[in-house]
Structure formats: C-alpha cells, structure tokens
Amino acid sequence: MKLVSPPVPRGVPEATVARLPLYLRALTALAERGVATVSSDELAETSGVNSAKLRKDLSYLGSYGTRGVGYEVEFLQHQISREIGLTQDWSVAIVGIGNLGHALANYGGFASRGFRIAALLDAEPERVGTEVAGLHVRPVDELERIVTEHNIAIAIVATPAHAAQAVCDRLVEVGITSILNFAPAVVQVPEGVVLRKVDLSTELQILAYHEQRRNGSALALTAEQAVELAKAVRG
C-alpha cells in the first residue's frame, strides 16, 4: 500500500482573507446601485486592487464567475459573505470604555456588517453603571457570565496599555478566541487564539517615516548621485 499524499493545504491565504471585506463592500455598493453583473476589471477598480489579484483571490473561494461575462453581483456577494462567516451575526464585547472604547461602542459601521456590540466592560468603578451607546457599562468581574449569557465570540480591547495583557488573559480564560487589541502593548496569547491589533501611533509613525524621507530625498539623491558621479569620473 502506497503512502497517501499529505492532506491538501486548503484554506484561503491570509492576504486574501484581509481583502475579502474590501470586495464585499464594493459588491454591496454595486448591488445598491442595481448593478447585476460586474467584470473582474471593474470590481478590481472599485476595490482599489489590480484585476489579476482579484481573480486570484476569488479563485481560492471557487469558480463563481462566467468567462466572457463576469460575476453576478449578488451571487458573489453571498459567496464571500458565507466564506467570511457573515451569514450569521456576531456578538462583540468591548473591554475598556475610555475615549476610544466609547467611540467604538457608538461606531455605526459595525452593526451594518453583522457585528452586534452586546456588552461593555470596564475596571473603573466610576464608569460601571454609566450608559454608553444604549448599554450599561458592566464590571470586568462579570466577564464570564456576560460572555456566556450573550454568546460573545469576539472581544475588543481598548484598555490602557498596562492592563491589556491581564485583560486578554481573562478573555482567553473564559473562552474567547478572537481578540482585536487597540491598546499600544505587546500581548501574548496561546496558540489557537487569533489576536489582531490596531495601533494608532504606529500608523502615524509609519507616515512620519515616509514624510521625513520625502523631505530628505532631494538632498540624499543628489549626494548618492554625487558619489556615483565621482566614481565614474575617476574611471
């Protein structure tokens, strides 16, 4: 008996997963405008990627287009929704109701995409009980009960940096396996837990890097060329 080949890798590349929401948004806009069919060129254009990448991405999900024609907007929309898991609603808890947590609780973009902010938690006694976005802020002590009661699958962490690791540890303890971290801190989670982070200062720092390079570039280029020129002249 021959050894069987290793199990097919299966699964969509991470870079593709990160773009699926983009395509979905573009398709939703097209559907609202009553567009029935779209080509990869057009959909790529409205999604801000090139069409080769779009087709490659979609090919990981299946063959949902028609050669010579394009993609049926609503059909593709449904297929991507299903792939991402948006055919169901997800309950989300936000931990840390400061400036940012407050804004996130009130952010309209979540509900329209199938994410229901189901609970707000904070460690500060003076914040507990206050009403934010129509919800009463609960103490973090009640985390376990709240997660179970509301069937919460995803947690958003918007605490100060120093509290982030402890909060994430607690979240993992009570069974949360998907965390979106806004606290500017390195957080370790056990394997099997997916942690993504949004780091506001880091984003600005990356921009600053490019901005600085831009300002210096005229000079730097001249210097570089000068060296090359010197070499060339020397022969």
Add this chain to the structure above:
Amino acid sequence: MKLVSPPVPRGVPEATVARLPLYLRALTALAERGVATVSSDELAETSGVNSAKLRKDLSYLGSYGTRGVGYEVEFLQHQISREIGLTQDWSVAIVGIGNLGHALANYGGFASRGFRIAALLDAEPERVGTEVAGLHVRPVDELERIVTEHNIAIAIVATPAHAAQAVCDRLVEVGITSILNFAPAVVQVPEGVVLRKVDLSTELQILAYHEQRRNGSALALTAEQAVELAKAVRG
C-alpha cells in the same frame, strides 16, 4: 569609461518600517526601567517577534550592536527615532469630528510619541466652533490656511465614507502628502502621496472568518481525513 553600477536600492523594507515603532516602544519601556543593555533575544521577546527578524530589521539601519554584548538601549532608541523621523514633532490635522474623530483628538498616545494634534476640521456647520480636546473645530473651507499656518504634514481622515475621497482630494490639493484614513471607503491618491488606512469593520470581519473556520474545523478535518482514509484503504 565603464558604466557605473545602478544606484544602491537603499531604503528600509516596508515590513521593517512597520515594526520599528514596536521596537522603539519596547526600548522606551526598557529605558524607563533603567535597563542599559539588551540582547536581540530579549528585545525580540518584549517586542513579540523572533530574534532573527529583529536582527535583520536592525541591520537595515546600520550596525548598532556589539557582538557578544548586545545593544545599548538608549543609543538604539535614538537611532530608531532618527530613522523614523521622531526627533522632530509632527503637526497633525483631523478632518471629521464625529465619534471617532472626537476620540482620536482626545487620544493620549499621540502627543507622547511626538504627534501634536494641531487642528480639527469638520464640514457640519453645527460642529464648527465647538470645543474638542481644547481646540475649536474649524470649517473645512479654512483647510489651506490652517495647513500653512500650523505647518501640518499629516492628516487623519475620520469622515463618513461618502465624504472621504473629496476630503482627500482637498488635502492633496493643499499639499498634504501623508494621510491616515479611517473612513470605510476606497480612496485613490496620486503617486507620491502616502495613504494608510485603518478599517475597523474589516478587522472584525477577518476575526469572524477565523472564528467561523474554528467552529467548522472539527467537522472539516474529519471529512478530509475520511477522504484520505478512503484513498488509503482503496490502496
């Protein structure tokens, strides 16, 4: 005379640039604790990356370590700051003072990293003039004057999706070349302008994808294994 070799590519890979703020934050924490020297293993650990990657990243900046010893914390901190462009302060404008813009204006993490929120702008007449984070909200009409007056280099866009493109067009017109976009919309900018985006819903959708896969995985794996098993049995 021989042709000179093409100019050295020079410049730090984008993936490295995105991690420099992480290292900087770890170094700042070490400096505050009075640590003078750190090895790549230790710094990698506190930064949440592996040490090979850290050393490779740092090697793009120069040879700032000492073999057998490690890196001098404050020296490396300074070198990275210089590379990112944090030896100077940057003035930032926020356009769109809704929930999110409001929270960003009050976000403490910016100032401590050399970013000064210098102006807030909004298109809604009823928001103009209100005070947020110690600043008076200005009308977007005044953009050009404000950008010049405050020497603003970086803009944060926190408008509704439908306004984002027009706002970015205006920003580019008045000479802004670095934009951080929070609006859930595809925005096109001319070459030479750096646009980064933070998409809150997309982040949740990526988590939802993994969460869904996790739930389905026990079943899927069994099915997959069943197929392999069937093949194996058939010989």
Add this chain to the structure above:
DNA sequence: TAGATTGTTAATCGATTAACAATC
C-alpha cells in the same frame, strides 16, 4: 464564429527564518 473575460500557470518579487562566521 468573434469577442470578451475568467481561472490558472509560471515567473518574479519581497519577507521570513535558520544557521553560522565574524567578532566582542
């Protein structure tokens, strides 16, 4: 059939990683 457009192949590019020679 002629024209259009997908799905896939293969080349290329950039990022990650392990390993180790250089060197303190």
Add this chain to the structure above:
DNA sequence: TAGATTGTTAATCGATTAACAATC
C-alpha cells in the same frame, strides 16, 4: 582563551503579477 551574541548569508516561504489557454 572561552563564551556570548551580532550581522549576514542562503534557503524557504508566501504574495504579487503578467500572460494566456479555456470557455462563455
């Protein structure tokens, strides 16, 4: 000198892209 740790090399991996055969 012996031990430690950097900086770099080279292998590997994953993502991007152009090109085109398949097919509506």
